[in-house]
Structure formats: structure tokens, C-alpha cells
Amino acid sequence: MSDTPAPFAFVEAGADAACRGALDRADRLRDDPDALKSRWPTSRVILLDEKGNAYADAEGRLLAITGHDVSEGPGGVGAAVFLGLDPHDTAWFALEGALTALDAPRRVDLRSAAASWPAFDASVFAQARALQHWRSRHRYCGVCGGEVALSRAGWQGTCTKCGVEHYPRTDPAVIVAVTDGSxxxxxxxxxWPARRYSVLAGFVEPGESLEQTVAREVLEETGVRVRRCRYMASQPWPFPGSLMLGFHAEAEPDQPQVDDELEEARWFTADDVRRARQRGEWGSTQDDGEGPVLSPSISISRWLIERWLAEHGGA
Structure with a gap:
């Protein structure tokens, strides 16, 4: 199993070090506009275009400029979202704006950044993109239709008509590696791309526990009955705003019967999975032209597969 850190950090059950995020979210500063204003000139600002891509330099690396450089630009601190403080106590903000090709030669989407950027940069981008998505889709109140005004450094919306408060939302989903023992x-x-296979996943429904979601989703999608499950790890999945909660589940050796969500579901042996891992993420290495190709390494689905394989004799 690879020791490469995930671009959107996994939080394993019982893993204390993994409980620290890329940034200190510094909630205490969200209600202190004077403190944020004083930090603005020396802050780092990640700029996103209207499609949610991040501006990058000629090598495709994150272009985070100082607040001083955009103080007279598109909005300044009042329109920027405060993301948090880095380990050097530098404030980070996100701002939707526009730069010329001379200022920012490239634009990078979140999936590409997750696959190639350092974990810190990708995590900051993911946080900024998720907040941008929420703000763009919650401009009006869902209760009365009134216009929503933002406060708390971009983390709260309040309806200007009825006063209802709105907050960024994250949708919980389970993702589960199901085994019958072997x-x-x-x-x-x-x-999906040809021959691409992954573990099963689905969103949590109202009034449902995570364990109940695991059993329901697996049964609905494949007809396989889950006996028990255990929590493994979580991963934010900001495409645009989910939290993936990873499980391993033990199930009956039922013959899979797919519904309209899946094209196919199959049982694979440990040898099958080892060979799939050797093929690479796109079947480009040691490719025999047959068999499954596994989900990308940036995903918790691949991590769950690797953990299962390690428990069944994998490297």
C-alpha cells in the first residue's frame, strides 16, 4: 500500500495525526473583520475563475498572491472568503476574480490539482472551491426567496427578508469495500472509462444511520446482503461538496444483481485485484487487455481496495 498522502487528507479511525487539516480554520476570526483586515496585506489569496478553476503559474503550480496585490482588485477582503491560518500564522483567503494570461498563464481544475499538487495546495483549493460552489447556489433564501447576504467572512448567509440563516452544507455519503471473506x-x-471498477457508494438518507446506509446501498445496487460493517476512514470529496465515509463490510456470498445505477457488479479474488493494480489507473502498464482497472489513487475508494488487499495477502 502506498504511503503517499491523499490530496484531500484521509482521517482514519484512531489516527490522531490525520485529524489536523491543512489550515487552522480559525473560526474565532470570522466575526472579527478588523483582525482580518489587518492580516489582508500579508495574506495569501487563491484566485478562482467563474468555473471554479484555480489560477496557476506556467508550470501549473498554485498561484497564491498576497492580499496587498489585490487590495484594489476584484472586491478585496470584504468579498473574499477567509479560509484559515497556515502553520506560519499566515491568513489564507479565496476570491473569485479575473487575471490576464500574463499574470496567470494557466488554469487548473480541482481533479487535476488533486492528482498532481502537494497535499496542502490541493486541500486549500478544495476548500475554496466548495465554498464558491455553495455561495453561487445559495444567493436566494429557500424559505421565502429573499436575497441572501453573506457574513462571517463568507461562512454564513442571512436572508435579508425573513432573517433565516444559511450555512455551507456537506452531503454525507458512504463508500464501502464489501467482502464475502475471500x-x-x-x-x-x-x-466510466472502459473496464474501470470501484467499490460501492451512496448518499445517506434522512433518518438513517451510516450502518443502515451501507446495508441499504449494497442491497439496492447489487442484491448482496451485508452482515456487518466497520468504519475505516473519511475523505472530503469536494466535487462539489460531499464527505465520503469509508467502510469495510462483510456480506453473504450472494450472486450480484445490478439495478439501473450500475452496469455490472462482480466478485473479484485477491489475485484479480493484484493484477488490476499492476495495470495502472488507466490500464497503461503491464496491460493484458483484459480484467478490471481500479479507481484512481486520489480516491478513498482506491485506499479501501488497497487496505482490503493488504488484509488478504497483498504487498
């Missing part, structure tokens, strides 16, 4: 259950959607 085999791993993997499925694929029709829209």
Missing part, C-alpha cells in the same frame, strides 16, 4: 465486490457505471 472476494471483493466491485461495480462499474456505464459512463
Amino acid at each position: 472476494r471483493l465486490l466491485l461495480g462499474r457505471q456505464a459512463a
Whole structure:
């Protein structure tokens, strides 16, 4: 199993070090505009375009400029979202704006950044993108239709008509590696690249525990009955705003029967999974032209597969 850190950090059950994020969110400063204003000139600002791409330099690296450089630019501190403080106590903000090709030669989408940027940069980008998505889709109150005014450094919206408060939301979803004791259950959607398989996943429904979601989703998608499950790790999945809660589950050796969500679901042996890992993420290395290709290494789905394989004789 690779020791490369995930771009959107995993938080394993019982892993104390993993409980620290890229930034100290510094909630105490969100209600202190004077403190934020004083930090603005020396802050770092990640700029996003209207599509949610981050501006980057000629090598494709994150272009985070100082607040002083945009103090007279698109909005300044009042329109920027305060993200938090880095380990050097430098404030980080996110701002939607526009730069010329001379100022920022490239724009990078979040998936590309997750696959190639350092974990810190990718995590800051993910936080900024998720907040941008929430703000762009919550300009009006869902209760009365009134216009929503932002406060708390971009982390709260208040309806100007009825006063209802709105906050950034994260949708919980389970993702589960299902085993019958010797085999791993993997499925694929029709829209995925050829031969791509992954573990199963689904959103938590109202009034449902995580364990109940695991059992329901697996049964609905494949007809396989889960006996028990255990929590493994979590990963923020800001595409645009989910939290993936990873599980390993033990199930009956039922024959998979797919519904309309999956094109196919199959049991795979540990040898099958080892060979799939050797093929690479796109089947480009040691490719025999057959068999499954596993989910990308940036995802918790791949991490769950690797953990299962390690428990069943993998390297």
C-alpha cells in the first residue's frame, strides 16, 4: 500500500495525526473583520475563475498572491472568503476574480490539482472551491426567496427578508469495500472509462444511520446482503461538496444483481485485484487487455481496495 498522502487528507479511525487539516480554520476570526483586515496585506489569496478553476503559474503550480496585490482588485477582503491560518500564522483567503494570461498563464481544475499538487495546495483549493460552489447556489433564501447576504467572512448567509440563516452544507455519503471473506465486490457505471471498477457508494438518507446506509446501498445496487460493517476512514470529496465515509463490510456470498445505477457488479479474488493494480489507473502498464482497472489513487475508494488487499495477502 502506498504511503503517499491523499490530496484531500484521509482521517482514519484512531489516527490522531490525520485529524489536523491543512489550515487552522480559525473560526474565532470570522466575526472579527478588523483582525482580518489587518492580516489582508500579508495574506495569501487563491484566485478562482467563474468555473471554479484555480489560477496557476506556467508550470501549473498554485498561484497564491498576497492580499496587498489585490487590495484594489476584484472586491478585496470584504468579498473574499477567509479560509484559515497556515502553520506560519499566515491568513489564507479565496476570491473569485479575473487575471490576464500574463499574470496567470494557466488554469487548473480541482481533479487535476488533486492528482498532481502537494497535499496542502490541493486541500486549500478544495476548500475554496466548495465554498464558491455553495455561495453561487445559495444567493436566494429557500424559505421565502429573499436575497441572501453573506457574513462571517463568507461562512454564513442571512436572508435579508425573513432573517433565516444559511450555512455551507456537506452531503454525507458512504463508500464501502464489501467482502464475502475471500472476494471483493466491485461495480462499474456505464459512463466510466472502459473496464474501470470501484467499490460501492451512496448518499445517506434522512433518518438513517451510516450502518443502515451501507446495508441499504449494497442491497439496492447489487442484491448482496451485508452482515456487518466497520468504519475505516473519511475523505472530503469536494466535487462539489460531499464527505465520503469509508467502510469495510462483510456480506453473504450472494450472486450480484445490478439495478439501473450500475452496469455490472462482480466478485473479484485477491489475485484479480493484484493484477488490476499492476495495470495502472488507466490500464497503461503491464496491460493484458483484459480484467478490471481500479479507481484512481486520489480516491478513498482506491485506499479501501488497497487496505482490503493488504488484509488478504497483498504487498
